[in-house]
Amino acid sequence: MSILQLDFAEPFFSIDYVEDEASCYVEKKSMVINLAEHEQKNILLDGERFILPLKAAVVQDMTIRNITRAFIVKDFERCNLDDPKTVAEIKQSWKTLYEMSGIARHKGLPYYKSPKFCIGEGSRHMELNFCYVDQGMVPSGPHRDHDRDFDEVHAQIRGYGMMRVYDYNDNEHIHQELNMAPGTVHDKMYDSEGKYPWHEYKSVTPCVYCPIELDRH
Numbered sequence: 001m002s003i004l005q006l007d008f009a010e011p012f013f014s015i016d017y018v019e020d021e022a023s024c025y026v027e028k029k030s031m032v033i034n035l036a037e038h039e040q041k042n043i044l045l046d047g048e049r050f051i052l053p054l055k056a057a058v059v060q061d062m063t064i065r066n067i068t069r070a071f072i073v074k075d076f077e078r079c080n081l082d083d084p085k086t087v088a089e090i091k092q093s094w095k096t097l098y099e100m101s102g103i104a105r106h107k108g109l110p111y112y113k114s115p116k117f118c119i120g121e122g123s124r125h126m127e128l129n130f131c132y133v134d135q136g137m138v139p140s141g142p143h144r145d146h147d148r149d150f151d152e153v154h155a156q157i158r159g160y161g162m163m164r165v166y167d168y169n170d171n172e173h174i175h176q177e178l179n180m181a182p183g184t185v186h187d188k189m190y191d192s193e194g195k196y197p198w199h200e201y202k203s204v205t206p207c208v209y210c211p212i213e214l215d216r217h
Contacts, residue, residue, distance in 0.1 A: 159207025
């Protein structure tokens with residue numbers, strides 16, 4: 001049982017990683033992301049409400065229960081993306097997406113990524129970080145493959161974004177646009193074998209989102 005304070009997104013966001021806790025009190029308006037995908041355990045809220053694995057909820061002044069693995073982004077709205085000083089500090093503190101990936105399609109994009117936080121081993125291994133996008137309506141670039149074999153979803157933290165899904169065999173014809181507001185984790189796009197359609201993240205406004213990567217092996 002543990003509650004670990006994480007610093008990978010400090011000083012912009014304060015995050016707790018909670019594992020195997022019967023209950024946890026959330027005071028200020030915060031985002032709770034259920035990471036218990038491997039265990040398939042719901043987080044229980046007041047009454048009969050719950051948070052499914054790889055989904056999120058915004059809660060305040062509430063005791064959450066049955067926590068197998070979760071992120072709590074505490075008082076997430078305190079990060080003001082309209083403040084030029086905050087934006088300048090994020091750009092100075094986090095590396096660009098191209099610096100992190102070295103992938104040609106990321107060169108010149110106004111995406112900035114925090115360091116990664118890694119937890120678990122084997123099929124329970126998971127990596128997360130935060131990504132700031134400095135402009136609205138900027139796509140990350142269509143892709144199907146990743147640098148390793150993992151399942152991935154994205155959680156919207158601040159601002160607004162979307163996942164764009166293309167036809168499986170054509171990265172020019174959009175099949176879906178999945179709009180994301182703070183507290184949204186989009187549905188899985190990969191199949192049971194880990195196969196993805198062409199897809200990309202796209203900002204709608206300047207925003208922060210969290211890629212959640214779960215190893216398949």
